[in-house]
Every structure is written in C-alpha cells, then in structure tokens.
Amino acid sequence: SQLAEENSWALSVHEGESVTVNCSYKTSITALQWYRQKSGKGPAQLILIRSNEREKRNGRLRATLDTSSQSSSLSITATRCEDTAVYFCAASSGSWQLIFGSGTQLTVMP
C-alpha cells in the first residue's frame, strides 16, 4: 500500500469555487510537499510544509499538516480553469526520497 495517498481519485468544481484535496501518510515525516502536474508536463512543487509547521500559504493555495492524524490538506480558493491538473502529495522522512501518492485529478469547469 502507498506510504502517502490522496483521498480522492478525482474532484470537479466550477470556476470561482473552493476545493480541498486531502492526503494521508503512514510514517513519521520531516516534510510534506504538494505538487501539481498539468497535462503533458512534469510535476511542479506548490508548497512544502515541514513537520513543525501547521499551515503554509502560497497565494490562493493553503496547505495544512496534522502530524497527530498523519494527514495534510491542500485548499485552493477562487479556482480557475488553469488549476485543472493532477495534484500529488509527497512525503519525505529525512532520507533520500520522496514518496508520492497516486494523485487527485482536479477539473475546474467554466
């Protein structure tokens, strides 16, 4: 089973609405990262939140981290069509690798 996993395969919203993608992980982590992958492109990091942080913001994006429940969320406000992408969480435990979840496909409709 996955060490990190998003809780939804797919989400769809209308432009302007808010949406939240959730992630759970199964190990002690040093940081949790959120990546976005648009069609035909490589993943790009959105937010990195360290284990001693509870919340991180980047423009319309807000990530939270709850180490007690081993979960994280990424919220996007005022969604735009260009937010349509696959969103991944990735957990790092201080070692050499990131463990990626399978991703959540977010579709923002006009």
Next chain:
Amino acid sequence: EAAVTQSPRNKVAVTGGKVTLSCNQTNNHNNMYWYRQDTGHGLRLIHYSYGAGSTEKGDIPDGYKASRPSQENFSLILELATPSQTSVYFCASGDWGDTQYFGPGTRLLVL
C-alpha cells in the same frame, strides 16, 4: 531559473533493443532521480544519484541501469527493453527531503 531537460521527448523502441534516456540539469543539485509514471501508480522511483559517479537503486530498479557521468547529466538505460517498460519517464533534481525539480518527461513506447 531551475531547469531540467530530457531527451528524447518521445521514443519508440523494439522489444530487446537498447534504450538510453538522457537528463541534464543546470540547478547544480547533487541529487538526481529517475521516475516512471503509470496510470494508477503515481510516480515510482527507479534509480537515483548522490553525485557524479554514484547511482543507487530506487523502488523498482529491475530492468534498468543508470549512469551519472557528471553533476549535470544522469542517464537511464534499458539494456533489453520490454513492452512492460512502456511508460512516461521523468527525471528530477533536488536536495535531500526538499523540492524536486522535474523535467518535461519522455514518453517511451516499446513494441
């Protein structure tokens, strides 16, 4: 701006043939990674490197070799390609537990 480039972007190979995927980074990162991405599996780590001359096995190394001749270049080699290796391959560079910067990917089809 951080940059990771990959070549070729698309490749068709025959079963049993040798395939080399190349990656170049201008980030001056010590660590480089090769992943494959298949529907339903997300990104899976094949090989990684700590620096020039080093290669390490990731989670799914069978059937793949890697080469890191310099800080900037990291290659993935399929000595005997099989149809099960049809996938999209991504190279990335980054520091320990920190942001990874990904290339645009190589789409490989093994017939």
